[in-house]
Amino acid sequence: MQNNPYKVSKNVESLSAYTPGEQPQGGGWVKLNTNEFPYPPTPKIKTAVIDAMGSDCAPLRLYPDPLSGKVREAVAKHYGVEGKNVIVGNGSDDILNLIMRAFGDDKLKVAAMNPSYSLYPVLSKMQGAELLEFDFENETKLPFEKIFNSGANVFILTSPNAPLGISFSLGDLQCLADNFKGLLVIDEAYAPFSGFSAAKFAAGRKNVLTVCTSSKGWGLAGMRVGWAVSDEGVICILDKIRDSYNVDRLAQAASIAALQDEEYYAEKIGKVVKTREETEAFFASIGWKFYKSASNFIFVMPSKNGVCGRDVASGLFDFLKSEKILVRYWKNDMKICSGLRITVGTDAEMQKLRESILKWIKE
């Protein structure tokens, strides 16, 4: 009961907060639970950040460029689109929040796949927008007709999907863009690991927007820089409601340096993909089912003595934690409680994971 002199708004009163993956503050963990990049970001960031501070930090007393104009230009160059097609946010969560506020309300429904990013239900509820959630057909196929007939104003597709890691073809995206009567939002947080981005496609359509983040593919989760690419009309609507100074000076400097060092990331992403394939081969070798990943994580259904399911997955999660290996597990989500989402780490980290798994199997 509310005994306070103030009231809480109807959309917030009953809201349950989004639960981010655990961020242990102590050391010694093999952290495979929040899909961070396993390698440091480009060392060029250090110089860029130090330069942005000046000799005496004096530049920090001034507000940053409210438009993050040079970040927009760097994003545009990366995708081969124009600066007017880009908006930059305080992480892609900031952008997703803006999308929900701009295009969802108590009359404007939002739709998404289930499973997908568990932040969407929180953001839609906060905005009072009904969220329609669709199951995959045959585990990995999009239910096109249901999406087209949903009456939703926004359909958010996580592509590659999280937590499953599966990807969708450009043909699928074109089909959605052509037939969905609303704004198609493609959340591409993990696209850098799939070898394909729909950003250029989005810039050329009136009703398609891609969202991406520097957290995953650029190793900058600590710096909170995300962006969206779309038609200029959509970008203008989002610009109207974002915080004026939403990205600080050092975050702007760091993300520009990262976006410009294509060579560094091409090599490191190649390593992540190779490690992912080796890890998938390991899971195959011990007979575990997994979704073929186009991302930097693998969703795997562990089995022990021929048995799969919630108790088995939960048991492995606890065992790994006791070995100081953190993975992501949604114990109370009946759709995905038989599997674990495991970030692709360094080769040494995956070696430790494999050893722990083999130990657990033999226990």
Add this chain to the structure above:
Amino acid sequence: MQNNPYKVSKNVESLSAYTPGEQPQGGGWVKLNTNEFPYPPTPKIKTAVIDAMGSDCAPLRLYPDPLSGKVREAVAKHYGVEGKNVIVGNGSDDILNLIMRAFGDDKLKVAAMNPSYSLYPVLSKMQGAELLEFDFENETKLPFEKIFNSGANVFILTSPNAPLGISFSLGDLQCLADNFKGLLVIDEAYAPFSGFSAAKFAAGRKNVLTVCTSSKGWGLAGMRVGWAVSDEGVICILDKIRDSYNVDRLAQAASIAALQDEEYYAEKIGKVVKTREETEAFFASIGWKFYKSASNFIFVMPSKNGVCGRDVASGLFDFLKSEKILVRYWKNDMKICSGLRITVGTDAEMQKLRESILKWIKE
């Protein structure tokens, strides 16, 4: 007319964006328009930021502490309150946005003084909350009865007021807290220049919250770190709806270093106050009306040949701009269009301002 396949939410469709003060990207300007600190922030920030990057930027690949726990502790220590009474945001604009979402909606009204921070109407409209605006009585007094009888769920008091710079007594704040039937939000962005903060008072009441920012009193406008202090119950509600990772690693490091260097800021704020008093004395000497400021800016009503008003203020604004001096002017707001809001800069900057004003008077 909307020709797009998507609709825009009802609260955003007709919204006019907040207009921040001009941020000229070229050099050579005397920038007295956005109330930035005239001195660099503490040099200790540089070491703190470089340390937070590590030798190879590797820490940046990991998400920041979602709670900004060490920033909360530093804020708490600064005010003599507890960490549980503090929330940290991506600038105080982020916090103000959270307040509006948590405590305003189409049934829950918000109230504020007019003039005050022109972001409030934008945030309330975005949330579909009616904003009641009150005039000052006798130019600077709060209309207590109107506030108590407003039926608003939130009353936001900018204290010291912007753009006028005037302050309110602790007695006034206590009277508001005791009699206003809702959440009293005290926006203290400029409190560091007034010698008084209500944060400790807020931490001890169920229905009072103070908001502050490192942008003004700590010279960190470029880093986007703000905070609020309140009862734990209010803080928990705001925590539920903020972005999980709303403050990046370097912004956390920079703001902690700033908050801990009390000595540095005491000396620099003393200089700002001295320069403010000298500038006020100058305005008095040329017979211009101004509001006695408790802030780092002065709201002044210029006159020329005995005439005040919109044309005079507008003329001075344009003249100063031609001299490469930027001040803040709201030409289309009939309540304040006879005055200019001038940030207190360095002594050299104020010397240039005075010379330009004298030149304009003699023109």
